[in-house]
Amino acid sequence: MAQAAAAEAARMRDDVADIINAVIEELVRRRxxxxxxxxxxxxxxxxxxxxNRDCHRHIANTLPTEARRRLNELLTLPPGQARTAWDRVKAEPKRSTPHTTCGISCTISTGCGRRAPAPQCSPPSRPPKSAALPPRRAP
Structure with missing residues (x-):
């Protein structure tokens, strides 16, 4: 009885504590x-x-062959390389600056996969410091 209640609860809940609570509720309800x-x-x-296994199998079985091939390529270590493509995808982002933001934008728009901005992309220029703040007036 507890296994059936847990299986039913696990389809709708992800947290183990929530599943345990659902099982307890069902067992108490049935005395x-x-x-x-x-x-x-x-x-x-x-x-x-x-x-989770059932959900992952369902997703994997509905993927087109091309998508499966591309996912497998992400996880395959190319000869002479120290890291897989997946390692590059999950790399921590750099500090947000105009230069890195432009590089990310170019990567997303062109799909080139480079961290640095493409030649056609240039980060926004900064205004001169003198133009940023008006001069102070003496009191």
Missing amino acids: FELPAFGTLAKIATAARAAA
Whole structure:
């Protein structure tokens, strides 16, 4: 009974604590004796893993062949390379500056995959410091 309730709850909830609570509610509703908390935790964890596995399989089975090939390429280490393409994709972003923002914008728009801006993209120029603030007046 607890496994069935956990499987049902895991399809709608992701947090183990939420799944455990749903199982407890169902067992109390049906007037069953509650198992030890560790047992509930194991049942909920297994149900969540099964639900996630089913979801991942469904997504993988609906992907077109070309998309699967491209995803596999992301995870394949090319000869002579130290990092996969996936490592480059998940790299931490640099500090946001006009130069890096322009580079990201160019990468998104052109798909070139470079971190630096493309030659046709130039970061916005800064106004001269003298033009930024008006001169102070003496009191």
